[in-house]
Amino acid sequence: MTMRFSVLASGSTGNAFYVETDKQSFLVDAGLSGKKMESLFSEIDRKMENLSGILVTHEHSDHIKGLGVLARKYKLPIYANEKTWQAMEPLIGQVNAEQKFAFDMETVKSFSGLDIESFGVSHDAAEPMFYVFHHEGKKLVLITDTGYVSDRMKGIIKHADTYVFESNHDVQMLRAGRYPWNIKRRILGDFGHVSNEDAAIAMSEVIGDKTKSVYLAHLSQDNNLKELAEMSVAQTLEMKDMPVGVQFQLHHTDPKTPTILTEV
Structure with a gap:
């Protein structure tokens, strides 16, 4: 299965x-x-x-x-x-x-051998939460829409086989971009979205021996580029002695085109 x-x-x-x-x-x-x-x-x-x-x-x-x-x-x-x-x-x-x-939030529901675990994130919504999927010893994590990744979140999501991880913006692009300052401040704040660099730092603390794939998700159309996100994340992980392409791969996601249906 x-x-x-x-x-x-x-x-x-x-x-x-x-x-x-x-x-x-x-x-x-x-x-x-x-x-x-x-x-x-x-x-x-x-x-x-x-x-x-x-x-x-x-x-x-x-x-x-x-x-x-x-x-x-x-x-x-x-x-x-x-x-x-x-x-x-x-x-x-x-x-x-x-x-x-x-x-x-912070509970697990089981559906015929698929255990779905919910966990809270830091975002400007009523009670935002994301999910970890457990099945037959495999672990799949979905985490976007958070201003930062807390130690509590890291404890829940660590050592997954696959991550779909927010890499929302490049800080320089955002600061120099056309958004009004109140929107920039929201995105950069603790209840906004994580940047490429902050995402990579969090990844470096949760990626484990069995991690094979990281999908960069929720990229801003105005304040990021796929190539820039991948380069920024790869450089930061390299500095943490976690070279991309050795144990695990980085993958793009897209606002209009689905990724191939893939086994965890």
Whole structure:
């Protein structure tokens, strides 16, 4: 039995992540239109009606844009913590009560051998949280939308086989860019997004002997470039005696094109 995943879309315009085992399949966030989400599923040769459910990280529109439409169309179970439910209910429209499930922060839910662990992050949302997927001794971590990576977070996510890790912005690009200062301050702050360098420093403290892949995620369209993110992260890890391409590989994600469905 294997665990497979695809980063369907990742970036400031919309985020969605897919994970499956032989018995279960989940979507994490639906931050693009319902039509676009269906298109992304067809690109990885999967059908939305076969999903076991949708896990929500937080209520920002780039994570829930298509959620209400998909929930109503496919009658899917939706999992989120109570504060996130309260914040997003006015944004997603009517969802039947029997589709609403609570997934508290810092808990584990088990689905036919797939254990999903939630953990809190530091972001300007009601109660943002991300997920670790455990299956048959394999560990897959999804962590974006956090202003920093705390020691508590590092303890939860360390020694994974695969990471989908935020590498949101280049600090110099952000500071010199066109955003108004209040937006820059939000992104740079403790409740914003991690930079390329800060992401790499955090990675250096959690990557373990069995880590094989790191996917750089949630890149800003205005304040980052794929090549720059990869170079910055690789340079920082190199300085920590963790050369990329030896034990583990760095991979891109894209705001419009899914990654290949890959075994963890």
